[in-house]
Amino acid sequence: MRLIVDGQPIEFDAGDSALIAMLRAGIHPTGGGCLCLGGDCPHCLATVDGVSYTRTCETPARPGMIVERHPREGYPPLPLNNPAAAEEVKARNVHCDVAVIGAGDSGKAAAEEAERSGKRVITLDAKRGQEVVGVYPGPLVVARTPDGMLHVHPREEIIIATGAAEIQPVAPGNDLAGIVTARAASQLAAVGVPLGRVVAVGARPENAEATVADGQLIRFEGNGKVEAVIVRGADGNEKRIECDTVSVGLGLSPRDVLLRMGSGLAIRAVGNAAREPELPACPTSGVVCSCSGVTADDLQRVWDSGFRELELVKRATLAGTGPCQGSVCVPHIRSFLKERGGELQAPFTARPANRQPTLGEVAAGAHHRATPRTALDAEHRRLGARMDRIGGWWRPWNYGDTRAEYWAVREAVSIGDVSTLGKMIVSGPDALELLERLYPTQVSTIAPGRSRYVLLLDERGYVLDDGLICCDGASRYGLTFTSGGSSFAEMWVRDWAETWNLDVRILNQTMSLGAINVTGPLSKELLARAGFTRPMRHMEHTMATVAGVECRIFRLSFTGELSFELHHPAEQSAELWRSLMALGTDLGIKPHGIQTLLQLRLEKGHVIVGQDTDFDSTPRRIDMEWAVRLDKADFVGRQAVLRTNKAPLDKQLVGLEMDAPAPVEGAVIWRGSEYAGYVTSSAQSHALGKAVMLGWVKLFDGVLPTELTIDGRAARRVSLPFYDKEGRRARA
Amino acid sequence: MLALNRIHATRIVATPSALDSAQWPDDRLVFRIAADEALITPPMANAVVSDPYAIVVADSGFAGAWLPMEEALPLLEHACEWELPRERPAFAQGSVAGIPAKLWIEKDRVLLIVPAPFVADFEERMA
Amino acid sequence: MNEFQEKKIKFAWPEPKRSYDVVIVGGGGHGLATAYYLAARHGITNVAVLERKYIGAGNSGRNTTIIRANYGIPEAVRFYQRSLELYKHLEAETDRWIMHKQKGLLNVAHTESALRTERARAEVNTAFGAKTEFVAPKEIKEICPQIDLTGGNVWPVLGGSYHPEAATARHDRAVWAFAEGAMKRGVHVHQRIEVRGLTMSGGRVTGVETSAGPIAAKAVVGAVGGHVTTLASMAGVRLPIRTHPLQAYVTNHYDLQFDVIASSPGLLFYMSQTARGEMLVGAEIDRQPSYSYGSTYHFLQHCSHRAITLFPFMRSLRILRQWTGVCDMSPDYSPIMGKTGVDGFLVTTGWGTWGFKAIPAGGEQMAQLIASGETPELIAPFGLDRFASDRMMADRGSAGTH
Numbered sequence A: 001m002r003l004i005v006d007g008q009p010i011e012f013d014a015g016d017s018a019l020i021a022m023l024r025a026g027i028h029p030t031g032g033g034c035l036c037l038g039g040d041c042p043h044c045l046a047t048v049d050g051v052s053y054t055r056t057c058e059t060p061a062r063p064g065m066i067v068e069r070h071p072r073e074g075y076p077p078l079p080l081n082n083p084a085a086a087e088e089v090k091a092r093n094v095h096c097d098v099a100v101i102g103a104g105d106s107g108k109a110a111a112e113e114a115e116r117s118g119k120r121v122i123t124l125d126a127k128r129g130q131e132v133v134g135v136y137p138g139p140l141v142v143a144r145t146p147d148g149m150l151h152v153h154p155r156e157e158i159i160i161a162t163g164a165a166e167i168q169p170v171a172p173g174n175d176l177a178g179i180v181t182a183r184a185a186s187q188l189a190a191v192g193v194p195l196g197r198v199v200a201v202g203a204r205p206e207n208a209e210a211t212v213a214d215g216q217l218i219r220f221e222g223n224g225k226v227e228a229v230i231v232r233g234a235d236g237n238e239k240r241i242e243c244d245t246v247s248v249g250l251g252l253s254p255r256d257v258l259l260r261m262g263s264g265l266a267i268r269a270v271g272n273a274a275r276e277p278e279l280p281a282c283p284t285s286g287v288v289c290s291c292s293g294v295t296a297d298d299l300q301r302v303w304d305s306g307f308r309e310l311e312l313v314k315r316a317t318l319a320g321t322g323p324c325q326g327s328v329c330v331p332h333i334r335s336f337l338k339e340r341g342g343e344l345q346a347p348f349t350a351r352p353a354n355r356q357p358t359l360g361e362v363a364a365g366a367h368h369r370a371t372p373r374t375a376l377d378a379e380h381r382r383l384g385a386r387m388d389r390i391g392g393w394w395r396p397w398n399y400g401d402t403r404a405e406y407w408a409v410r411e412a413v414s415i416g417d418v419s420t421l422g423k424m425i426v427s428g429p430d431a432l433e434l435l436e437r438l439y440p441t442q443v444s445t446i447a448p449g450r451s452r453y454v455l456l457l458d459e460r461g462y463v464l465d466d467g468l469i470c471c472d473g474a475s476r477y478g479l480t481f482t483s484g485g486s487s488f489a490e491m492w493v494r495d496w497a498e499t500w501n502l503d504v505r506i507l508n509q510t511m512s513l514g515a516i517n518v519t520g521p522l523s524k525e526l527l528a529r530a531g532f533t534r535p536m537r538h539m540e541h542t543m544a545t546v547a548g549v550e551c552r553i554f555r556l557s558f559t560g561e562l563s564f565e566l567h568h569p570a571e572q573s574a575e576l577w578r579s580l581m582a583l584g585t586d587l588g589i590k591p592h593g594i595q596t597l598l599q600l601r602l603e604k605g606h607v608i609v610g611q612d613t614d615f616d617s618t619p620r621r622i623d624m625e626w627a628v629r630l631d632k633a634d635f636v637g638r639q640a641v642l643r644t645n646k647a648p649l650d651k652q653l654v655g656l657e658m659d660a661p662a663p664v665e666g667a668v669i670w671r672g673s674e675y676a677g678y679v680t681s682s683a684q685s686h687a688l689g690k691a692v693m694l695g696w697v698k699l700f701d702g703v704l705p706t707e708l709t710i711d712g713r714a715a716r717r718v719s720l721p722f723y724d725k726e727g728r729r730a731r732a
Numbered sequence B: 001m002l003a004l005n006r007i008h009a010t011r012i013v014a015t016p017s018a019l020d021s022a023q024w025p026d027d028r029l030v031f032r033i034a035a036d037e038a039l040i041t042p043p044m045a046n047a048v049v050s051d052p053y054a055i056v057v058a059d060s061g062f063a064g065a066w067l068p069m070e071e072a073l074p075l076l077e078h079a080c081e082w083e084l085p086r087e088r089p090a091f092a093q094g095s096v097a098g099i100p101a102k103l104w105i106e107k108d109r110v111l112l113i114v115p116a117p118f119v120a121d122f123e124e125r126m127a
Numbered sequence C: 001m002n003e004f005q006e007k008k009i010k011f012a013w014p015e016p017k018r019s020y021d022v023v024i025v026g027g028g029g030h031g032l033a034t035a036y037y038l039a040a041r042h043g044i045t046n047v048a049v050l051e052r053k054y055i056g057a058g059n060s061g062r063n064t065t066i067i068r069a070n071y072g073i074p075e076a077v078r079f080y081q082r083s084l085e086l087y088k089h090l091e092a093e094t095d096r097w098i099m100h101k102q103k104g105l106l107n108v109a110h111t112e113s114a115l116r117t118e119r120a121r122a123e124v125n126t127a128f129g130a131k132t133e134f135v136a137p138k139e140i141k142e143i144c145p146q147i148d149l150t151g152g153n154v155w156p157v158l159g160g161s162y163h164p165e166a167a168t169a170r171h172d173r174a175v176w177a178f179a180e181g182a183m184k185r186g187v188h189v190h191q192r193i194e195v196r197g198l199t200m201s202g203g204r205v206t207g208v209e210t211s212a213g214p215i216a217a218k219a220v221v222g223a224v225g226g227h228v229t230t231l232a233s234m235a236g237v238r239l240p241i242r243t244h245p246l247q248a249y250v251t252n253h254y255d256l257q258f259d260v261i262a263s264s265p266g267l268l269f270y271m272s273q274t275a276r277g278e279m280l281v282g283a284e285i286d287r288q289p290s291y292s293y294g295s296t297y298h299f300l301q302h303c304s305h306r307a308i309t310l311f312p313f314m315r316s317l318r319i320l321r322q323w324t325g326v327c328d329m330s331p332d333y334s335p336i337m338g339k340t341g342v343d344g345f346l347v348t349t350g351w352g353t354w355g356f357k358a359i360p361a362g363g364e365q366m367a368q369l370i371a372s373g374e375t376p377e378l379i380a381p382f383g384l385d386r387f388a389s390d391r392m393m394a395d396r397g398s399a400g401t402h
């Protein structure tokens, strides 16, 4: 069996990791540095099958696997065309009582103990391919495994049994190949990797032949590969011992990163992971952090500059910010700072990721915010609509010919999908009381069968939303909200009802009801053909059957033309839509999209909350004080409106017009050379033959300017609406 | 592939005690989707609860699909971060594949329910 | 590879005195820059900066380092453009390498309404001195060839805006440059001193209570980031600030091949490549207010998912490190700078998720205010009194990220 390293095939044995295979072939993955074979050091990282920074010690060798060593200088390239990585990774959720991380002796014991007391236990171990990425609030333990991500949800406890890492040598020459930790030496011997002459510094490797070098490690010598190790004996003399491999046993440091990462959770460490760290000797020379190439001299340099805190030393040298996350260097840096400053500083914050997952792995199980579709979605697409996300829904932006859509509304008849409107029923003995307190209008004067356009204000007197209140009797009302505002509005209404402890029932029907707006001078004719002939007054609503579908019909107008809004069970939307289209063919019916609707309402000067309003839009600023009854009892925002009305008005949303072409929405408005405001809505009016706009304009010395400049051209402030000033068409 | 169909139901909002004490025929599934709200399918035009202000409406705003348990479990293991209730039958609500969903779990099958406007996304995500 | 040679830097850590003219609470960028400009521009050097941990321990050492001026209202565009200019010259001024690099920032739009926002951004920026242009998908692909314009067939890119002067700088180095520059001129910077109370006398603030004893001051400046409401309440000042966590992460190091700062306000994520080759990815705040510095998997998961949607190559990069800061969010997404209504007590806050870029101008203007007693014109619109007087600086161009 062979894998490919830097283009060269090499043999491997069954059970080999990619690292062992490379070592058998005499290849050091990173050219040099003490190998630990335990996942702690950064010295076996390589690009495996297109994914860089892969720990080859924990990657089982596979036939045909492609290993590329990282460049010695600089970094691996961004994988800008990596087809291998296009595969979707899946995440699996598992639930248990106790999660044990580490299946060594202490982990096994902890798992058995928990199982004996009837707990559901899940044990994860990197040696079995389950690399724990992090421990998170939830609690959640995330692991990468060969067949996807594992999201472990332990109800009760997380037990860290990850053991201890071996302290790495810091001495000149520690970046040579041929240096391994004592445990690694045993493992390599066990699988028959040829080690040559082995010299042991410190604790000797188990089950491996080694000459013991008595004394303190001074340096390694060699050219690329270690040839000798120099130690200072008890007699103070340096001794040079020739060798092919140095085994280093300098003590243990607990693998407690996950424990520290999980602080605040029900988590504890057992076994070696819970031991006190052994502090290595203060480093005097050699590489301390091989991830960032930081030497003992660098530590001294930043110390001399005044970087005294462990965190600042880290930030100044970047030691500890590489793929091993400080597991190699932190013990040495702590030792250095203790020697210089006298104080043993706590290791720096443990941050995920403990083992580096790819973005593809981490994204597993994530989804984009889903964008809801109305029951008419297929109709729109069939009619060739360009769909856009509007107010959080997929809606038809246009059907290809906005001019035709426009004229169908103004001169004939058109239908539009307004199913996305927020729709709510409020019922109960306190229904009226709730609405009186929520809305700035006198709700009690809305008679059954009538509806009213309303603003919704927040406590600061700013406009939150707008919509309708329809009265169905003294204890039952229907409310509508804007498409984008409806989920917030639902929370708002429910929260206040609860806060005031009012006796009401609330049902949100937004997703259950479809709504079609039938608009245009021929809309009455179209409805008559659909079987509805009852006369309705403006702002009236009634129940009736239209083309066989039971509807609640509202007579109202947003487009400026005679209009009826048909609310009906969502499942009948398509049927109703098609019937209306068929019945209106010879009337010139066309559906209109949102782009056209925005222009139609702009010509009528109707405000779109969120587009024309800002976070600080009071009723006075949007020139809609008529919608606010300050003389009624308290309502949300009343105090604020009273207070803010005392200050002089500073800016107002106004109507503006100018010659074509229409400026872009957002264009800056000037009064001479002074900033006056900006345009919020703008369109070239087909009916009026000029550009019409809404925009914010500042008052100058208490006066709204009339003559303005936009895009270097003259614009005028005018009264609203632009179209059909007397409102005859809508009331026809 | 999962295919959801509109659920014909009656939706009732009433005081919790009125819903607690209501009697439902055995041939209906009654999901208590909130303390003050029940979803009943197939619909019951004549549903009665002891709350004069109850809102009782026909509803077709949800869609659902039955899945045999052995198909549902592996799907839910991926799509559902929360632990399914262990008793049977059980009703549960929460995010499934990032979409607000309701589950009715019987001994050997599961009814998956989502608001109809999310059906297309849900079917795609559960594929 | 160790490109960071700090040998030129010389920090001085004197013993604290019992009294200073000005005490600045918080050794983040804003506190240190205020101290620096007090000393460098106004010769006011009897100043102490008190930091409870180490300098830059807060958001100034945790941010995604984006410097831009493409904000949404004239007052903000002017202010941030000033800061952007100061950053350009900071290396020359302080003789310190802060790794400032002009990269350009691309905002992409996935909906008609987002296109409207980007158009509006370009308009107001151009009018007030920041360079921003509206760009079509084709231009976006030229500026950023790695982007998938189909957005994974889920979030197509319909257009956007490009702000060529946007830059990044190494956050720590900016903090150190101001700290050292201040120290060199005699300012005291004290680490590991926590302010625990404000001393009041005759209705004015006269000093601070600290973990190292009381320290008197003629003026106290609160520059404590996400912890500002606690500090201000000690002087009886209520601030309309909510503290929210904000997270970010970096991948491992890769060859420098991604030149621009790319951002999707709709998908709520943004990224750039650091000088060391890490891909640095950020997103929006955690919705739930909190002082927690804990990182969540939810953030990592969703932010990565969004990144892959627009940048499929990111899929096989490995994530190195994830972290969190706590942000002082104001209700109108604009900062709060200056007087508080209590004599002797000033604040510089409301820096939320966007205050790194503001460090030079914020420091400069606060220093001028302290030195002259008059609020400079550039920051007058950002006073705390705007909330009571209904003069919010509602800025959708800021709205929540970087």
Ligand SMILES: Cc1cc2nc3c(=O)[nH]c(=O)nc-3n(C[C@H](O)[C@H](O)[C@H](O)COP(=O)(O)OP(=O)(O)OC[C@H]3O[C@@H](n4cnc5c(N)ncnc54)[C@H](O)[C@@H]3O)c2cc1C
Residues within 6 Å of the ligand: C025, C026, C027, C028, C029, C030, C031, C050, C051, C052, C053, C054, C055, C056, C057, C058, C059, C060, C061, C062, C063, C064, C065, C066, C067, C193, C194, C195, C196, C223, C224, C225, C226, C227, C231, C246, C247, C248, C282, C323, C324, C325, C326, C327, C348, C349, C351, C352, C353, C354, C355, C356, C357, C358, C402
């Ligand atoms: C993840 C993230 C990404 C960001 N990205 C960007 C970006 O791309 N661009 C941008 O412009 N901005 C960004 N920001 C925002 C930016 O980092 C902050 O607005 C800015 O750093 C604030 O600086 P500061 O000096 O006000 O606060 P900080 O840097 O937080 O400093 C406050 C200091 O006060 C200290 N302190 C607190 N309480 C006390 C006390 N009682 N006594 C003494 N000391 C105290 C703290 O320890 C801290 O050091 C980001 C923020 C985060 C968290």
